[in-house]
């Protein structure tokens with residue numbers, strides 16, 4: 001267990017008046033206020049406001065070019081915002097150079113110093129701070145290498161270790177400085193799938209052990225879901241929704257989020273009645289479904305969404321239990337995927353809905369539904385969500 | 399040549415003519431390389447060999463007998479030691495000044511976009527593209543017209559000028575492959591711009607700086623044409639040798655030449671070893 005005291009970096013900023021407040025415990029590790037970054041005319045980051053809580057594993061998730069790296073680089077101090085404010089533990093750091101911010105970065109390609117040994121790479125930050133006795137420095141480096149499970153690698157050069165090991169060294173080199181926030185830009189991007197999975201768990205363990213706030217950039221939704229406490233789903237320069245993984249998956253608020261995290265069926269509809277707890281929505285094929293009122297959120301036109309694995313199939317002659325949302329349609333395609341079977345169902349007005357059925361269901365039904373067969377689709381109103389158009393623009397959706 | 403091809407050649411001998419052809423096919427590169435090395439090294443071997451000669455008259459053109467005489471008294475000929483010292487002094491100073499200035503210019507040109515960058519690029523390249531004789535003549539005109547006496551200082555100015563170009567070109571080649579993220583990483587870890595330069599940038603481009611310095615040194619110590627125009631009464635080693643050919647080259651010139659050659663080879667071997675150690679250990 002490596003204890004990392006909170007706020008180990010007092011007094012860089014002259015306006016810092018926190019020294020008189022006894023143990024400094026800020027709720028917010030990083031705050032971005034109206035941050036904009038333009039490269040020429042292009043806004044890579046377009047008015048982002050967010051607060052990262054102390055000690056959380058926070059992810060920026062989004063497709064390539066949406067501004068994740070630029071956001072991270074502004075927090076790290078490598079890029080100056082065109083406008084806006086960046087606060088670190090309550091201090092304005094917008095214009096401070098990287099070496100005066102209590103933040104460390106794990107770069108995508110690790111950026112280990114090729115001319116220094118692993119020991120010197122890890123010790124680099126401590127040496128810059130100075131004031132440490134040789135023995136103390138040595139023991140801190142050794143301890144750090146043990147934390148990332150690379151004991152005995154001190155004398156090697158970065159060219160003599162594997163990608164996964166380099167990744168750990170980069171982590172050790174950053175964490176040894178006991179930063180308030182650790183920034184990670186797709187740190188697992190260069191690793192193969194197996195190592196990636198292993199490192200995801202490892203990163204989680206280390207974050208838990210040191211208790212440092214992690215801001216993690218990735219375009220892999222599965223990775224973000226399994227590691228993060230909260231995720232900001234980004235799309236062309238801003239985020240569309242910021243929530244914990246479960247909420248993002250169960251209650252996506254925009255078309256983009258619904259499509260980026262997992263697979264969604266979206267059906268356009270008109271709100272008939274804004275009741276509580278459920279609003280009723282008439283879909284294009286005239287079926288009326290119930291949607292949690294909170295999801296409709298006062299809109300008149302919505303797209304009703306449901307995840308493929310939440311839908312159950314019933315034969316044409318069977319009666320779906322009451323209380324479910326029900327649609328009727330025809331099986332167009334059935335693909336056996338081992339764990340599950342994927343069906344494509346065409347509804348009466350021609351929209352296609354995909355359904356994943358766990359193959360344990362097959363033994364209950366006794367047989368597969370075949371293409372051409374008429375079926376009913378049923379799902380719980382609680383599994384229904386509603387999305388509006390993307391905040392960015394219509395073309396940003398899937 | 400693949401091992402498979404070699405094996406099949408051995409297994410199917412064929413006629414003698416075919417075999418010779420095949421041998422040539424396999425070994426042509428080796429033969430060619432060997433011939434090229436002999437061609438390049440022959441003058442140097444002759445130079446070294448004749449440094450151990452005891453010539454009959456003043457000129458050291460025909461082998462007579464082995465002697466260590468010239469090696470034991472390398473500075474016997476009048477004026478040779480002055481010429482060597484002047485050349486070394488000019489080479490050292492111009493190398494140091496040109497390497498420092500050239501490195502800074504190289505860094506500036508690769509890293510910053512500023513007004514006049516394209517023009518600077520062109521001007522830096524000019525001394526390499528201009529024939530030496532033109533450069534020397536125009537420098538002489540310049541020095542005469544501003545009333546500057548020609549001496550070691552004017553030689554130095556000229557050497558620094560052309561050396562800067564070569565240093566800039568060498569440094570820029572090294573900087574082209576430089577990962578700027580290493581500098582960002584250093585600053586991220588608390589290093590100021592200055593510390594970042596000395597702890598990260600400089601060690602990483604040092605091999606390039608060293609190569610540039612070696613190139614500048616050898617260009618300076620070897621230069622005759624430009625030096626001749628800007629020397630006044632100063633005599634450098636190349637000028638001494640050129641003057642000596644008219645009355646007979648003393649054996650000591652071969653000795654000095656051999657020492658310079660040996661030093662150059664030593665420096666190259668050393669820097670190769672250093673780089674290899676850097677990469678391996």
Ligand SMILES: Nc1ncnc2c1ncn2[C@@H]1O[C@H](COP(=O)(O)OP(=O)(O)OP(=O)(O)O)[C@@H](O)[C@H]1O
Pocket residue numbers: 039043044062063064065066067068069070071219
């Ligand atoms: N230095 C720069 N100059 C000009 N445009 C830039 C620069 N850096 C980034 N951009 C642009 O800003 C946008 C956001 O880039 P950014 O690197 O933040 O994306 P990203 O979300 O990290 O993408 P990826 O997943 O591909 O790394 C892109 O359109 C990119 O082309």
Ligand SMILES: [Mg+2]
Pocket residue numbers: 068069070185
């Ligand atoms: Mg990126």
